[in-house]
Amino acid sequence: MLSQLEGAMDAIIKVFYKYSGKEGNKYTLTKAELKNLLKGELGAFLKYQKDPNSVEAIMKDLDTNQDGQVDFQEFIHLVTALTIACNEFFVELLKNQGKL
Template sequence: MTTPTKTEVAMQNLMDVFHEYAKKDKHTLNKLQMKQFMETELGQLCKNKKNVESFDKMMKDLDFDGDGEVNFEEFVSFVAGVMFSCNEIYVKRKEQQAKEEACQLKK
């Protein structure tokens, strides 16, 4: 048996987290479950986003099929969007660190 790759482990973890918060019978997240997911799993990223109105808009934007709940496809789309934003910040920080290191080498 081979050891799963980092990507395979990440995928399994994402599925596990979704189903941990999802309704057992429907495999979807309602508004309360999505809010619990965000507060628990993304607390550091969402700590300044307590605005109910913006949460409602986000839920509406995520709900592609209009059923009032977030299915796995919609959930993955949300997580991907968060990851894109985090990656932009990561890249900018790495670029800034490289510039600072280059400046220190010149001194």
């Protein structure tokens, strides 16, 4: 049986391939696949992006090798950055509630 953290890692990998397998290279996200992943899995995050070209900007940020595709290594940077931001928010909330 997978531990909680192993389960979370497994879920991240499965989510990536669920969207990357739709068109083109099965192991990378095209811009359309990235957009669908953001909409399907990070809807709240996308909703608070004020820039209407945010998918374009996110794609550009993530595509560090500039091949027009987002591979898993590039994608995991987004998950890491968002997880760090969520943690900071959570810690701040607990501090404000006097629980930390």
